Amino acid sequence: MPKQWELRSYTEEEEQVASTLAKQLGLYPVVGRLLVARGIRTMADAEAFLSPSLDALHDPLLMQDMPLALERVELALNRKEKILIYGDYDVDGTTAVALLYRYLRDHFVPKEQLAYYIPDRYDEGYGITQQGIDQAHHMGAGLIIAVDTGIKAIEEIDYAQSLGIDVIICDHHTPAETLPHAVAILNPKRVDNSYPFTDLSGCGVAFKLLQALASRRGLAFDTLLPLLELLVLSIAQDRVPILGENRILAYHGLQVMNTTPSLGIAQLMREGKIRPGHVDMASIYYELGPRINAAGRMAHGAESVKLLIADSLHIAEEQSAILDAYNRKRQDLDQEVTQQALAHIEADPTLLDRKVLVLYDPSWNKGVMGIVAARLADRLHRPVVIFSRSGDYLSGSGRSYGGYDLYQAVQACSDCLLNFGGHMFATGMSVAPDRLAEFRRRLEQYTEEHQDTNHPFLPKLHIDTRLDAQEISRNLLRQIDLFYPFGMGNERPVFLTAQLRDAGGTRAVGKNGQHLSLRITDYYQRIRPLHGFALAQAHYLPALARHAPFALCYELEENNFYTQASLQLRVKDICLETELDDRLH
Template sequence: MQKRWSIKRKPGEAEIIKLSAELNIDPVLSTLLLHRQISNLEQARYFFRPDINHLHDPFLMKDMEKAILRIEQAFAAGEKIMIYGDYDVDGTTSVALVYSFFKNYYPNLDYYIPDRYKEGYGISTQGIDFAHQHGISLIIALDCGIKSVDKIAYANTLGIDFIICDHHTPGEIIPDATAVLDPKRLDCEYPYKELSGCGIGFKLIQAYAQKNNIPFEQLMSYLELVAISIACDIVHITGENRVLAHYGLIKINSNPCIGVKTLMLAAGRTENYTVSDIVFTIGPRINAAGRIDDAKHAVELLIACTDEVATAKGSIINLKNIERKEHDLSITDAALSMIDSDPVMVARKSTVVFNADWHKGVIGIVASRLTEKYYRPTIVLTKSNGHVAGSARSVYGFDLYEALCGCSDLLIQFGGHKYAAGLTMAPENVEAFSQRFEEVVNATITDEMLVQEIRIDAELKFKQIDAKFFRILSQFGPFGPENMSPVFLTKNVYVSGNATLVGANHIKMTVIQNDSASFDCIAFNMGEYLPKISKGIPFDICYTIEENVWRERRSIQLNIKGIKTYEAMIVD
């Protein structure tokens, strides 16, 4: 796929020189810091040294006092409490965290995960009825509930109180719950707004611990679950999230709980996990439980106290993950064939594909894969409970939610945000919706949005990459949204020795620039460039810098994101 390269605006030269002198670092590293609004020694020290003391007082969050008071009342009265969470990674880690913590201090707890297919996302009437039937008088809802105004009203009629712990944007009306914890509330002055759902759950247990003189050290073991939620829910890795992710990764890589260790063993690796590794190895396994079967399996694994339970639940989840992969691959292949065999679909600026027999649990993954392939707004539809359900993904800069608003008369319901959404429609509206969505996209998307962009942080010469440079660069992590791994541009490089094709379509090579040291490189899915770069001609590369570990040998490796040959001036 063709990609366009763009270089971020360089800060002022005087600023770069001043910060480099103050910190004694390479000007390129100063450029990266200035891009992150870090301009002096104090700010740099705060950034490079994430500290638990950087976490905010949980009682700064609106309704936190009410939440803790209601929990303490429930404990004192011996009430039954239910921990309720969504079926994705953020929801299941939230439930596991809050349930595991409070179980240490109170026995009368249960938890509940709604069925993806029977109940759908968020708080369900069925879940409330289950609580009522089992004598539960307090529900702590995690990663959902901020828009469940009607459901909370219904629970109130049954005498069931709710504490909502959510991180999604509220609607115009805040549910009439006992407490509503959500930093995105307009009337909430909590300093950091980008916590995950599990992050809100952590603030709840932090507040309880603080109120009841429980040492903070006893909370540290739960940070691995918060880190997993931060990674998989694609929230900003800035501020408080960066601190939580930093310590969570330390726990994962040094002493993970039994459940997380089981997932790591299944992935074939038990050390050096990054945010990206969690997203692509641990996250899909946790998600597979709810996509294919029952997300309670994931919670049971994450709260497991013995190897026997963890192994049993891990085996179930691995089987579900294998099944998920099979559905994913077969549906993706079918969708690609559907598009490639239809010239009209190929020529469109959007993709809408429908098959009544596709598995609903993986259509979001398929939508992401199709977006990667064709790089345009994409919707995958299938039949579900008499309706047609869909999962939508967008491209950078295009507001998917607004596009769906332009089709709202053809939809039963829809929700989401700029880059991802879900929708439901009547079967007879599929063709009309496909046509309308294309019309809306065609009228509002720009040609530039339809070409994937590689955002380059700075130009770099190979001679600048030494041990000190890499050591400081590594301290910019954990990497993720709003703190992505920097992408560098280096011009006029050559292949040193041989470049070889590995795997399906990847290039493994060593490159050199003038008389600098050479660097090993991996270029995924760029096999078509092999004939060009093997001719000894110079070319430009953009890349991230990472550590490669092979049989206990550690070395710097360049992960190539794009190649531009002077011969053809082709951009990838």
């Protein structure tokens, strides 16, 4: 199915701001436009974006309940109370647990007074559980610090209080109308929030607590720097916007990871064959993050925490090997379940008439539900929710598509569910078996009512701006690289260039000749040939060989495959010039 090309338009005022910023900063006009597209309007904002500084982090005391949280942690430290850190089993949760554990262990609390707890995905499920609270009670903990979870755990926190255990919540998920009766709730998504940045990861919220604690205790900010490697892992894998504080923390987290990684992270990089100095957001997405996630999916998230807090090379090597084995097993399983899900759809093609897809099979492993939902959403161009059996109930995981707010849709049907949580792009939920059909019906009805076109989820390609062929250069790429690190909310820019033609040498490549290695120039051959690479676009080769004019959507990148680095266009899509008007939206 051809993609719709969504070209961002700029108002006259935005063009003027972009031009002014570009001139003042000594950048190309198109780079000024890219800054405006990221919400930047002033020189101060532009300089802060292009030069992320830790000095620009917000005062953690601006977050609601931070003074209360600090007071309770101080009390625990002064009383030498035992502290249990409780976190979710995904990357955000396990990095947040490791972050608190490492800093408290290294600066304030002996190991024997400190513990962590990750619930078992299969036996306990998501969130704070009675079993975890009982563990805290058994060890004699007076304080639980819950990270990346807890914002809806009203009954569980009441239970903890009945046992004489106080709870501090550090969460970033959307709260319900009623908040738990915790000692302090640190969550920038609270209705009464006044904290300047609302898109922190769960690990980011935990970091703000440590930032406040270090300041209160007179410790230099530099003592927090080794923890930034954990923050960039959480930011990348939890897909929070890489803007504002997240951009600062990710930028400096990558520096730490590339220069002085912890024992556990360094060993994980070796398993992923990532050379020191070459970690970027992509290598976290595709190599490091999945290995950390695999423990919680296939066995127990505590195995990931053991790696992230490792204080000996032996433990780091052992845990890294364990996670790598889990990840290989996970890869096989998610491919298997994906194929089974596609077989369900092939057996009932009417499913493709629905704007949101809800699938269920009791045999599917719930550890890979989120991955499978994401694969299907990308492939089928619509939101997908996948359910599997989990004891007496069904456990589900959903992934959105095309900017659709899946959390709001699920929330509108929450009376059908036992519980749910998540955010706009990803949700988790559980439902009684006899309520699944009603949930599916209601979710489909909601989606129908809140999508105003017949085809709301056609595949789309978002384009930042047009670019003339003469503007493409290594210098432009260097200026674009100032936007690093790239990720959600700050994606690598996509350009549209039209009136191109084959410069001779374009050919089909790949095992089955399905890809294109492009050698292109502008239609009037005024520029030196440019090189590009396009996946699965070889069907355009005959037209290009006839010198038919065409347009490209692409990212600029450096090709380091050969001895000498060169500029390359990573092509996202191709269309002939005669097709362009129909493609543009």
